[in-house]
Amino acid sequence: MTDLIPVRTTAMPAEMGVLLHDYPRDAWAANPHFAKSTREWMRAHEKFRVLSDHLHDQTQSFLDRTRDPDGFADHLGRYGTALVRALHGHHHFEDLSFFPELSEADPRFDRGLEILEKDHEALDAVLDAFSHTGSRVIKLVQLDEATAREEAGILVTQTEAIRAFLNRHLGDEEDLAVPVILHHALRG
Template sequence: MTDLIPIRTTDMPAEMGVLLHDYPRDAWAANPHFAKSTRQWMRAHEKFRVLADHLHDQTQGFLDRNHDPDDFADHLGRYGTALVRNLHGHHHFEDRTFFPELSAVDPRFDAGLEILEKDHEALDRVLDDFSHIGSRVIKLVQLDKAAAREEAGLLITQTGAIRAFLDRHLGDEEDLAVPVILHHALRG
């Protein structure tokens, strides 16, 4: 199943990082153009990372028999749904509003934005697989706890994939978008 997880393994083209040299990550917070909306956008990214890590850890705890199956199923339903819905909404906003805004002020980075949009499409497939497997685990907890643990073995692969995907994608997204925002004093 891991062979089917479409995580991009190539780096962003070097020319996509041209502004990152002038606006390094460790100086963003001190930049006067690092607006509240950009901080909120990055906080959402951090929440996605934390939630994906949490779901992975909870699934591993279930596999290790450290969690009550019913509690795990409830937890998976609540937090898994939150992750999927919020990521879909976040990426919809980026594809429809945020990326076009960046492209309008600096089309040099359109190739990078296209890569990020393709990442969104691939992440949608990963999230759909996670949702299907998660739903099966939740149903199996009520029917056959041993089968639920077997299915959770597939789920741990998905949560690991989501974590890896988010680490790769969100870092690239921030390294591309924030320097453009700071350079052009957007969103402030």
């Protein structure tokens, strides 16, 4: 399943969790430095998780023949494009603006930020493959539904890999970034 995307299976280095101990996840919302921009950034992460789950479920429904082909193709085009564009834009912002801001505030965490940037590169590759497969499925729905279902079998594997990747990456990203933001009162 995840051989399509190199899902990082190793944990972030232990030293990346130094501030997480002082700023545990369950206390973030109550922290006065938990700014609106940080909430919105995390809300975007949750939308990515929900959208990847939704695309996976819709693709599985198409494979199970409980989703009509034309509706599925339309849905895949709309929501698949939204996920890919949003993730590319989000990661571009993080790599060019957000991560440098965190690095400047606390360079102790640069090693973790480098790992997260490498994750972005890996995810870009699978998003490109997902886009290619999704486009084929959409075209094949009109031309050859049986072949469209075969391609959708690849697509469901890709969406499962995207979900696994996002669960790993986004959690690590939040656990690294938010404590730095809170500790240094950034973005408020």
